[in-house]
Amino acid sequence: MNKKITIYSENPFYDKSLKTRHMKATIFKMVTLSSLLFSLGFLIFFLSDIVIKGLPAFQQTYIQVDVTYNEKTVKSTRKAVNKEYRRLVSRSWLRTIPQQVIDNPNLMNTKIKLWILADDQVDQYLKGHHHNLKPKYIQSVDNLVKNNATKLRFNIIFFTRGDSKIPEYAGIKSAVIGSILTLIVTMVVAFPIAVMTAIYLEEFAADNLWTQFIEININNLAAIPSILFGLLGLAVFINLFGLPRSSPLVGGLTLAIMTLPIIIISSRAALRSVPDNIRQAGYGLGLTKIQVVKDHVFPLAFPGVMTGSIIGLAQAMGETAPLIIIGMVAFIPDSPNSIMQAATVMPAQIFTWAGMPERAYVEKTAAGIMVLLTILISLNAMAIYLRKKFEVKW
Amino acid sequence: MLFKTSRNQYTENILKLLLIIAATISIITTFAILFSIIFEAIEFFEMRSFWYFITGTEWSPGIEDSKFGAVPIFAGTFMITIIAMLIAVPIGLCSAIYMSEYASHTIRNLLKPMLEILAGIPTVVYGFFAALTIAPLIVELCEYFNLEASFNSALACGIVMGIMIIPVISSLSDDVIRAVPDSQRRASLALGMNMGETIVAVVLPAAMPGIISATLLGLSKALGETMIVVMAAGLRANLTWNPLDDMTTVTVRIVDALVGDHAFDSPDTLSAFALGLVLFVVTLLLNVISLTLIRKFKQKYKVNTL
Known part of the structure; x- marks a missing residue:
């Protein structure tokens, strides 16, 4: 180490500021590189943020409940589903009950177990997001989960329907x-x-x-x-x-x-x-x-x-x-x-x-x-x- | 062959005329924009004072005694734009320097498309990101330091807008820096300057007109940016120096005035055109200066690729 310094000091062309100059150049290069990396890092952060937020939307919760088809439930569709689960199924699905009976008259006066699109609040609750479900409904959702009566399906509605004020029925x-x-x-x-x-x-x-x-x-x-x-x-x-x-x-x-x-x-x-x-x-x-x-x-x-x-x-x-x-x-x-x-x-x-x-x-x-x-x-x-x-x- | 000449001449002339008409459409468009905005703006200034518009500090449309003083709106626009430029200029410029001076050919070919993706992201997406990710993040950070930040803070908009403008500045600066002739770099290196010194002392000064032009273009983009601020900035015309507070911008007020159910000839609606006129004049000025600078640069170094 000592030897090196003596060589430099003997060299008439040796510029003492060279070391700092090179350091400055290296720092400059690092600064430019890091700003480029910042842009790329942002791009990755941004895309992953969107994907993490958006990916759950491609699946939707369905719940299995008993549906009653009779004169009364065609008129007031809310009553087709047991009171306990009434708020858990999608309102937009209930609205299709009269049409279902017209399409298939055999359904009249029957009671069947069906997989039905769940309300958006149930969906959000099961996906672990923020939700406004009341405690008693949380209880019934938990019951459904215990009985294996909930499942996530690919969200076909998102691609086959237009906009809706009912979140689970909104599509692009x-x-x-x-x-x-x-x-x-x-x-x-x-x-x-x-x-x-x-x-x-x-x-x-x-x-x-x-x-x-x-x-x-x-x-x-x-x-x-x-x-x-x-x-x-x-x-x-x-x-x-x-x-x-x-x-x-x-x-x-x-x-x-x-x-x-x-x-x-x-x-x-x-x-x-x-x-x-x-x-x-x-x-x-x-x-x-x-x-x-x-x-x-x-x-x-x-x-x-x-x-x-x-x-x-x-x-x-x-x-x-x-x-x-x-x-x-x-x-x-x-x-x-x-x-x-x-x-x-x-x-x-x-x-x-x-x-x-x-x-x-x-x-x-x-x-x-x-x-x-x-x-x-x-x-x-x-x-x-x-x-x-x-x-x-x- | 000779007898066909006159027919050829005829079609030739017609086609040429069609081409000229097409070229004139761009001019018509500019003037259509200008006049459609000016006429409505004049109608607005017939109802409300022009002087109060540019000096008044209260903007309260929609109520009986509505006031249209645009100073707080300009202040908000200014604040958000400055935050955006503080982020975009250094990062965009440094990225351009790295890509044009240091990066190897392979890395460059890999990085350039990435920045192009960043440039191709629609602004509504940035707006969603600003409103749902960055703004809450800033509020949380500020709580940690015992500061109070609004969910519609100017800072969140500014940061995201800055990131949006990075590719605008970096891609144009990159082209300009690459257009500086290599002989200048070699001369500097031959004199014993190292790479960093060469860039700072030789390349950047030579590319300066182009870099300023890129900055002005970015500035004009920031001023006219709509979706980010509509989704993440406030609606309230708020005159403040605090970037953590909510502020509104010219574009937010334009959108707000035109999506409501007001009658078209009410001052509430027409105020949008008065603000639009200001936006048009300012961005036009910035664009013209920017284009003149880049033209001078092109003539100096005789490049055609810009």
Whole structure:
């Protein structure tokens, strides 16, 4: 150790501050690394938090109780179940009793043991979450558990039903259909306009003030807060044109305007990456400008255009703020079947559920988020895959 | 072939016209947004004083003697945005530095998609997370230190919003830092500077316009962010310096004014457009400055990839 120091001190080029300088550099590197790790750590914490909250929602409690079918219970369905268990079964299931008797008249005047969807409070109690069950009902639930008369089943209702004020009967189906209708409108409107704008700006427009103005405009549109598009949708599409409020048509148009700049910017980048000699060769063979673009440049840029469109689609799918403004957060129990009907979309459904007071909606919200994130991440993965697969090195 | 030329010319012109019309739509959109907001805002200012709107400290819509002084709303927006930027700028910038300067090719290819996932998460999801996980966490932490925090604290919103903006800042900064020519790094290293010194003294100053541009873009995103604050921030227009207190923002008030069942021409509803106008003007200004800076940077280093 001593020897080393003497060597250094004899060396005329030895910089005494070198050690601290290197230490500082190492610390700097560690700081940058740790901030990156922080972001990733947050991502993991965040995703696991959502999954832990949402996973229980994919299973639902069913309880086995005796159900009596007779004149009296068809009229007042509450009485179909023994008093002790009356509050434990789902109210929405009881409501289906008259329909069950109509569908199957043999049921009349019978008493059978059935597996019935449990009330959300029972569900939450058995999953160990916060619940408002009264002590006497807790007693009867415990009895059921003792007799093996409770079980968890896969929650099919969540995927096959629309929204409901009864938590155990609420599903995401109408929101998914609303999302699909809205996004179809969005893409039908945004894709052609965006691609045409990109082609014009990249292939035809001269670099003059007007073009620069359009360019600045598009870049600026991409950065405008999304809620302002909602104000536009409300003022123009609903108040001026009189289109129906809460409809996928208005939502789709509003999102289309928002998605336009995203698709334009990525399509332009794709067109720009097509080398000029392709165009020169086309002109050399006597093709017109339109022919060169249509038959040669655009097909080569198409994978890039698709990637940009998918990313734009994913963004439109997760957008909520402008849709709240135009009223797409309404309570929609039935799936819409046209673009003029009132509808809701997945993120708006998540927002609605997040505001519900019942604890059961927390897991529904998280489960809805899991469904939405799965779709979004697969869309993005598809975009990345397309980019990798069709990427051409010129 | 010659006789087809005139027909070709004809279709050519029509197609070209179509392309021009498509390109003009973006301009129409911007002006449509501007005018639809301005007209309604003017209607609002015909009913209520503009001066009180920008200097008044009481915001109480919906009651008989309603008052529209937006100062507490601006203060809340400001507070939440500052908290968000305090988190997003250092972390986003440092992540970008690590990814562009230190990380190997493999690690970079692994990390970049992760940050892209973070960027692709819908804001409503962040809002749920802020309201149900971070806000209660902050309340508990504060109880531990004998402080009183609101369940709608500005701090919780700010933290989650900051995390939301990290990828905005890091991805743009990453591109900018990578665009700084390698010759500058090599020159610095050849003079005996180590890697850390080179980054601080050479690379970052060169990339500064781009980094400022990324920050401004993040700032404009924070100001206009809606879902996180609608779900996790308060509704009450509260003028305070305490980040643990509940505060409201411009976007929260816009949403609140428009989801209710008010008549469209009442000042309660129209106040949303007045707030929207302020938001539009401020974000437009930030965006234009940001875009000009990045353009200058591009011209200086002759890069096309940004």
